[in-house]
Amino acid sequence: MNEQNLRIPGPTPVPPEVMKAMQRPMYSHRSEAFRTLHRDLNSKLQTILRTSQDVYVMPGSGSIGWEAAIVNTLSPGDPVLSVVTGDFGVRFANVAERFGLDVSRLEIEPGQAATADQVRAALESNPAFKAVLFTHNETSTGITNPLEEVGPVVRDHGALLLVDAVSSAGAVPIETDAWGADVLLTGSQKGWMCPPGLAIVVAGERARAAGESATFPRAFLDFADWHMTASNGDTPSTAPLSLYAGLNAACDLILEEGLQARGYRHDEAAERTRTAFEQADLELFADPAYASSTLTSIRMPGGQGAKDLVKSVRERYHIEVAAGQADLSDKIIRVGHMGWFEQEDIARAVDAVVACATVLAE
Ligand SMILES: Cc1ncc(COP(=O)(O)O)c(C=O)c1O
Structure with missing residues (x-):
């Protein structure tokens, strides 16, 4: 039995194997040892998230994943559909509004899920929607929205699908590529059994291609920088080495469990x-x-x-x-x-x- 019964929906208890991995003394983040760990971690994350796309492990909490998804794929004034099934959907939409996107909200009664039919109808109201902001697991109400059914609807429309999987990924199976998520973001302190401090972000090819013409200013969260440095096993800035080591150990536990x-x-x-x-x-x-x-x-x-x-x-x-x-x-x-x-x-x-x-x- 766990010593500590922390039964909130994140942060979650951290297993001893993860705590131990994080105790490793500091070393150079520009070393082969780090590059090996980083490549290894990325490959495990791709396996767990069922994706062949880039995965970036960004310092910050889950919320920076929202910002990364938006600034890397869109431009000021773009029309987007925000599917709101609870408070986290509201917050994702609010971030989009702060950036100056033209946000339409599909508001669902709290406690209910957003169905593919509802999303289809909302998309039909505006063929110009550039992206759909979608919360997979709405932590504020305890609903899992049917991403596997909504993904193909969004793909048919031609919009990008930006998915908040903060409180589902790492815990339950997610088919990032097969379900059509263009960006999928999650946070280390939930199903990943790690302390808070990392946003794990899948940046799909369509999202990265959209980034070439997207005009939001971006610096620290720029997918292009993360992509370029990752090809060498590096990160754009100093990686939080202890958290990376913890996440790597947590991925081993996840893969061992199956x-x-x-x-x-x-x-x-x-x-x-x-x-x-x-x-x-x-x-x-x-x-x-x-x-x-x-x-x-x-x-x-x-x-x-x-x-x-x-x-x-x-x-x-x-x-x-x-x-x-x-x-x-x-x-x-x-x-x-x-x-x-x-x-x-x-x-x-x-x-x-x-x-x-x-x-x-x-
Ligand atoms: C669904 C969802 N999205 C986003 C967030 C925000 O993540 P963070 O608090 O790590 O920034 C949370 C946090 O609980 C969440 O549950």
């Missing part, structure tokens, strides 16, 4: 969590047909009090679960089952939530 087995472990945790909550008469928030395998959300009985419940679970059981975000901040509880966990860690967290919810309701 992508499918890892997906099943997450599916099983999600299923058990949903069943336990339902048996305790707690109402699931996310549509079960699209419920996430990396976190589960429930409505607060009585509609509010999520923050008190989180506090009570922390104080009585020393387990950390999460309340909601934005409008849902006091209305839902989210339990993470993402990355490194045993089923019993999750069961303890769920039991604690149920027990505290019962006490608070009395």
